[in-house]
Each structure stands twice: as C-alpha cells, then as structure tokens.
Amino acid sequence: MIRAQRLTKCFGSFTAIADVSFEVERGEVVGFLGPNGAGKTTTMRILSGVFPPTSGRAVVAGYDVVADPLRARSVVGYFPERVSLYLDMTAREYLEYVAAMKDIARQRRRAEIDRVLDGCGVTHVAHRLIGTLSKGYRQRVGIAQALIGQPRVLILDEPTAGLDPEQVAEVRRLIRDLRGESTIILSTHILSEVEATCDRVMIINRGRILAVDTPHNLNQRLRQTSQIYLEVLGPAHTVAERLRAIAGVLHVELSPSAPDGIAAITVTTEKERDLRAELAACVAAAQWGLQELRPVALSLETIFLSLLNPEPAASAVHDEVPGRLSA
Amino acid sequence: MMKFLVVCRRELRSYFSSYIAYVLLAVFLLLSGYFFYSDLIFFVLFGGYILPSGLWQYVFLDMRLCALLVLPLLTMRLFAEEKKLGTIELLWTYPARDGEIVLGKFLACWIFFVAMLLATAVSPIIFYRFYHFAIGPLLAAYLGIFLLGTAFIACGLFISSLTENQVVSAMGTYGILVFFWFLTWNEEAASERVIHVLLRLSLFDHFYNFSRGVIDTRDVVFFLLFITFFLFLTLQSLSARKWRGVR
Numbered sequence A: 001m002i003r004a005q006r007l008t009k010c011f012g013s014f015t016a017i018a019d020v021s022f023e024v025e026r027g028e029v030v031g032f033l034g035p036n037g038a039g040k041t042t043t044m045r046i047l048s049g050v051f052p053p054t055s056g057r058a059v060v061a062g063y064d065v066v067a068d069p070l071r072a073r074s075v076v077g078y079f080p081e082r083v084s085l086y087l088d089m090t091a092r093e094y095l096e097y098v099a100a101m102k103d104i105a106r107q108r109r110r111a112e113i114d115r116v117l118d119g120c121g122v123t124h125v126a127h128r129l130i131g132t133l134s135k136g137y138r139q140r141v142g143i144a145q146a147l148i149g150q151p152r153v154l155i156l157d158e159p160t161a162g163l164d165p166e167q168v169a170e171v172r173r174l175i176r177d178l179r180g181e182s183t184i185i186l187s188t189h190i191l192s193e194v195e196a197t198c199d200r201v202m203i204i205n206r207g208r209i210l211a212v213d214t215p216h217n218l219n220q221r222l223r224q225t226s227q228i229y230l231e232v233l234g235p236a237h238t239v240a241e242r243l244r245a246i247a248g249v250l251h252v253e254l255s256p257s258a259p260d261g262i263a264a265i266t267v268t269t270e271k272e273r274d275l276r277a278e279l280a281a282c283v284a285a286a287q288w289g290l291q292e293l294r295p296v297a298l299s300l301e302t303i304f305l306s307l308l309n310p311e312p313a314a315s316a317v318h319d320e321v322p323g324r325l326s327a
Numbered sequence B: 001m002m003k004f005l006v007v008c009r010r011e012l013r014s015y016f017s018s019y020i021a022y023v024l025l026a027v028f029l030l031l032s033g034y035f036f037y038s039d040l041i042f043f044v045l046f047g048g049y050i051l052p053s054g055l056w057q058y059v060f061l062d063m064r065l066c067a068l069l070v071l072p073l074l075t076m077r078l079f080a081e082e083k084k085l086g087t088i089e090l091l092w093t094y095p096a097r098d099g100e101i102v103l104g105k106f107l108a109c110w111i112f113f114v115a116m117l118l119a120t121a122v123s124p125i126i127f128y129r130f131y132h133f134a135i136g137p138l139l140a141a142y143l144g145i146f147l148l149g150t151a152f153i154a155c156g157l158f159i160s161s162l163t164e165n166q167v168v169s170a171m172g173t174y175g176i177l178v179f180f181w182f183l184t185w186n187e188e189a190a191s192e193r194v195i196h197v198l199l200r201l202s203l204f205d206h207f208y209n210f211s212r213g214v215i216d217t218r219d220v221v222f223f224l225l226f227i228t229f230f231l232f233l234t235l236q237s238l239s240a241r242k243w244r245g246v247r
Helices: A040-048 A069-074 A091-101 A106-119 A135-147 A165-178 A191-197 A215-222 A236-244 A276-285 A300-308 B003-017 B020-075 B077-085 B087-093 B098-120 B122-130 B135-162 B166-182 B192-201 B203-211 B217-239
Strands: A002-011 A014-024 A029-033 A055-060 A076-079 A153-157 A183-188 A200-205 A208-213 A225-233 A249-254 A262-270 A289-296
Touching: A002 A040, A014 A040, A014 A055, A014 A200, A014 A208, A029 A040, A029 A191, A040 A055, A040 A076, A040 A153, A040 A183, A069 A076, A076 A135, A076 B087, A091 A106, A091 A135, A091 B003, A106 A135, A135 A153, A135 A165, A165 A183, A165 A191, A183 A191, A200 A215, A208 A215, A225 A276, A236 A249, A236 A262, A236 A276, A276 A289, B003 B020, B003 B098, B020 B077, B020 B098, B020 B122, B020 B135, B020 B166, B020 B203, B077 B087, B077 B098, B077 B135, B077 B166, B098 B122, B098 B135, B098 B217, B135 B166, B135 B203, B135 B217, B166 B203, B203 B217
Parallel strands: A029 A183, A029 A200, A076 A153, A153 A183
Antiparallel strands: A002 A014, A002 A055, A200 A208, A225 A262, A225 A289, A249 A262
C-alpha cells in the first residue's frame, strides 16, 4: 500500500533523511518511532505530498507522489504534527471546506461530515468556532479532517502529543477502530503508544531507519541486559560490594544524589535472568532495610543507544517515568 | 466544484468574519467619497469649462492613492497568515494544484476589490442626475483603476508568498508599488535613454492615460503582463517549498 524506496531529502546542506526504504501492507498499522528531529515528519510530509523527496521514490496506493501527485494526495489523509486549523471557521464549516477540497460530491458531503464528527466525538462542538475549542477538541477536529473521504492511507504525525491521558486513550481507541479500514502510519516518541496501537515499528534516528520489526520482537532483541533498581538503608559502598558479588550481576552503579544512609543502586544483570529474589535475600541477610526494588524499564534512549552500538550500553541507562514505558 | 472556487470562498469568508473587510471597505469608501466631493467642489468653483474630463482625472488620480493604501493591506495575509498559522501544510496535502490555490486567493481579493470599485460608482451616478456628462471617459477611468488595482493585488499576492510576517508582506508590497510610482518622479535625474525604459515600466504613467479617458492598448497590455508576471512569480515562490521545506 505504501512503498518508500531509498527516500532522501536534503534542505540545503542539511540531510533530513537518507536512504529511507520501507513497505507497509494494506490494513497494517505501523508506528514510526524516533526522537525529535529524527526525520519522522519529513518522511511523512513526503508521503502526504507536502514536498517531493530530493531523490528516491514514494508510492502510495499505486500512485507515485512525484509523478502523480494529485491522485496520490487524494488517497491520503494527513494529520500534521502542528495541528493548524482556520480558527475563524466553525468545525462544521471547516470540514465542509476540507470535503470540497478533497472532491467529495456535494450530496455526500453532509453525511460524510456527520460520520467523521461522530467518529471523532466532536459532534456536540461542530457549531463552535475552532478558535474557541480546547486543544483536545482541536486535535480531534484535525483527525476528523484527515478521515474525510475515508482515505485508504492515513498518515498521523504525533496524534496524541499534548493531550491529557484520557484524551490519549480516546485517540488510541479511535486508531484501533480504524484498523482494517485504512492503512495507517503514525509517528510518536512514546514507546508504549507503539505497543498499544501498532502491528510493526520502524525506528528512525538521524534520518536513517535503524530497525523494522514487531514491538514484541524489538523488545526481545534489544534486551541484552536487564536492570534492577534498589533503595537500601545501609552503607552505600558496602551494599554495592555485596551486590556485585552475586552471580549473574554484571555491573552495579551507585546514585551519588541519594540522601545519607540510603544506597540508591542500579544493578545490571545478564539478559533474561531474574535476580530480584537473590538481591532481596542478600540485603535481608545483612539486616539492611530494603525500601524499594523494581525492574528498570527499557527507555527509548537505551533502545537507540543499543541499536547504534550493539554492545550493551549499561552506563547510559536512565531511570524512566513509571508507566510511560511498559518494557 | 472547481478547487479555486473552494479556496476563493474560504478566503472571502475569512475577510468578512474578521474586521478586515469592513474596516478596509469603510476607509476606502470614505476617502474616495471625500476626494470625489472635494474635487467636484474644486471644479465647480475654478475649473468650469473643462469640467468633465478634468474632473475624472483628478478623482481617479486620488482614488489611485486609496487603492495604493488599501490593497496591500488586503493582500498581506493571503499566504503570510497561512504560513504563520501552519495551515498551509495541510493545504499542500489536498488534491489541488498550486495554480488553483493561487488563482483562488487572487480571485477572492479581486472580487473584494471589484465590489469596492462598484460601491464608489454611487458618487458619479448621483452626479449624473444633476449634470449629464459624457460617460465614455468615466468608463475608461474605471477600466484603468480596475487594471491598476488588479496589478497591485498580483504584486501583493507574490510578496505575501515570500514571508510569514504580514507586516513584512504589506511593507514589501508598498515598497515595490511606490517604487514603480516614483520611477519617473524626476525625469531630469535619469539619462535620455533610461527615462524611455522607465516610462514604459512605470505603473502610474500607464494609468495616467486612462484617467484622461484614453484607452491605449499598450497600457492594457502592460497591465496584463505585469499581472501575469507576478502570478507566475507567486507560483515559483510556492514551489520553493520543494527544496526549502514548508517555511
């Protein structure tokens, strides 16, 4: 459904993406994962016809975006990273305009607009000026705009950025509902979003694709080590030495910022070896107080580092906000 | 529906949903109405025998100032605002040609301008009830101001496509238009050869004949070329996104 062949885009001397190739099958939901500035938006803009690639070829539903731009654009619904709508129109007026721009026949427009308004849960604010809507509603009107005309391909650039958790859940549900109807590419820099919604993940960094796989496989592949975080009431260096002596422990790192009397320690262990029980037993045996013990989630940063250098990047692992990653 | 009409309708709606349209319309009509009134009084008191042609010349040379004042403010937002807001990005993803978008925006401004011109016709119509002047020179002058204004819009549209700042857009348009005006300000300052070229290029010199009731095809062709040239430049400027990015 979507085929990108060696896409390269340069802006002057800056290369935004280089040699990006991938294919997306009909009905698939693919996540584009990468840090800011990795080239996600540039790739998506090429696919949706904002500008052509410097070299390479992109084909959407059989139409080349350079050779046949109008037909290629007519099968794509695009949601830009920076949702910008005409603030002086009501949501319905705006969608009427979009429907006309997308060649929806006049007699079908009303039904089509009602359908997307309903699908995005914005029917009750359709009569309000977009300028008076909250960010969450504007975002949804933006998604409604992309859905007009039931495009075969949907390209959503960070559809959940800046929304509150409830709205994020709603947008993810919306994307899941669209599965099967449309082929979807969505970009994000949140790992759990990909796991919640996507069949496959493409990881991109500095304009190059580093890996393409299912979320599950990727996680397995990248987990060369696992890490456990402990907080122990005890003399920091002694605690660290004892833990290091346990079989299977590769590395122990003390956090210098911990308050006096508390040892905050990150233990790196061999892959697929759960040493939590051993660590707890060791602390208990020395009669120190064990305040906290939990596995450290694989952060996005770690994933990138381990993709960039195949050696375990143990020292670069940082604590992640719990819940944001479900590795 | 034709795409350019969709774009045009949205632009017109946008003019009228903000104050812009009403303020510009009010200022234009007030100023041109006042100029008509004062020029008429002047001719009744002092001009007498050459009244018809002389009156239109003064009225339209003054109306030219109103158009110069108002039109860059009308065109400044066309592309600059969409670039600033970011709405232009979505516009590029709809199945519409660049040409249709340019034409739609141009047409919206143009319709607005024609409506303004038609509204100024009230003064001569009232005047005609009291004094039966020859209508030909008046129509020629209207054709002239119509072409001149359309040229202003084409120029403003182009400048607006270069920037995302509306003030820069308006000021740039003023700069170019006023420069074309003063091109022949001091004929002595330019050499014999150069002044002939400059006279050919000056927007306001080409307008001068119309204001005297003379329609010269050379002037008409000049305006049409000027308009086409700037519309062409606008298209070129928009396609710069292909190598420069969205902004």
